[in-house]
Amino acid sequence: MKRLIEEGYLGRLYHVTATVTSGFRGSAERPWNWWSQRAAGGGLLGAIGSHMIDLFLWLFGDIHAVCGQLRTFVKERPDPKTGELRPVDSDDFASILFKFSDELSESIGTLTLSAVAGPGGENHIIAVGENGTLILDARSRLWGARRGSGQLADLSEPDLAVELPEIADNIWARSFVHIAREIVQALREDRTEFPDAPTFRSGLHVQAVMDAIYESSRIGCWVSLAGD
Known part of the structure; x- marks a missing residue:
């Protein structure tokens, strides 16, 4: 979107x-x-x-x-x-x-x-x-x-999370799967950032x-x- x-x-x-x-x-x-x-x-x-x-x-x-x-x-x-x-x-x-x-x-x-x-x-x-x-x-x-x-x-x-039967069929659960994958990949590659990740400033703005x-x-x- x-x-x-x-x-x-x-x-x-x-x-x-x-x-x-x-x-x-x-x-x-x-x-x-x-x-x-x-x-x-x-x-x-x-x-x-x-x-x-x-x-x-x-x-x-x-x-x-x-x-x-x-x-x-x-x-x-x-x-x-x-x-x-x-x-x-x-x-x-x-x-x-x-x-x-x-x-x-x-x-x-x-x-x-x-x-x-x-x-x-x-x-x-x-x-x-x-x-x-x-x-x-x-x-x-x-x-x-x-x-x-x-x-x-x-x-x-295509959304790979949909293919996992244990994942609840809603946007919240699938979104968590996607961000978890990004975090795991960043850890494996010893990165501290990934694209479009929220920051402390983002959270402060929301608050x-x-x-x-x-x-x-x-x-x-x-x-x-x-x-x-």
């Missing part, structure tokens, strides 16, 4: 829509744990949103402003030891708007995250531009259509975007990233 974007498949970016939903936190009977406490690192924005923000930055460039709403729909969970209800303050839902860099001032991204959705869930990214559309689905299949073609084409490339989203949800308006 990144290669096609760099080659101009989308042209000028219009908008990006990403959705990741599941029901794994939907039951109020699920016991309280660290996931239920924001101070302990719990919450959907940190667990899943951080990866999606990193992907947005990698594929579409810098984010200079965000507007987000975080919600905690399941507000209490039973303590696993005592059975008494304990308060939950971590988010199980997030809806976020992104404004990309000044060069793409009209381009906008949306991200919807839910851990309280129904069965099945969704996991996809849709990027729409002046020249075409690209869609990455939950099974890492890439679909595309040039502007005016009227039909999606399968642009996927800055997340902090801005938390602040936006708190004050109820757009928040610009520091330095913009």
Whole structure:
């Protein structure tokens, strides 16, 4: 997907829509744990949103402003030891708007995250531009259509991870296989880097975007990233 974007498949970016939903936190009977406490690192924005923000930055460039709403729909969970209800303050839902860099001032991204959705869930990214559309689905299949073609084409490339029956059939598991292979190969060749690897700066950038989203949800308006 990144290669096609760099080659101009989308042209000028219009908008990006990403959705990741599941029901794994939907039951109020699920016991309280660290996931239920924001101070302990719990919450959907940190667990899943951080990866999606990193992907947005990698594929579409810098984010200079965000507007987000975080919600905690399941507000209490039973303590696993005592059975008494304990308060939950971590988010199980997030809806976020992104404004990309000044060069793409009209381009906008949306991200919807839910851990309280129904069965099945969704996991996809849709990027729409002046020249075409690209869609990455939950099974890492890439679909595309040039502007005016009227039909999606399968642009996927062979994925060796799919051939491993012990690997779960989702984008998270397959992505881990790919990065693990890169790490192993780098160790064998005594390298400390490999192409497109995230850096400490990458993680810091993602954290800055997340902090801005938390602040936006708190004050109820757009928040610009520091330095913009």
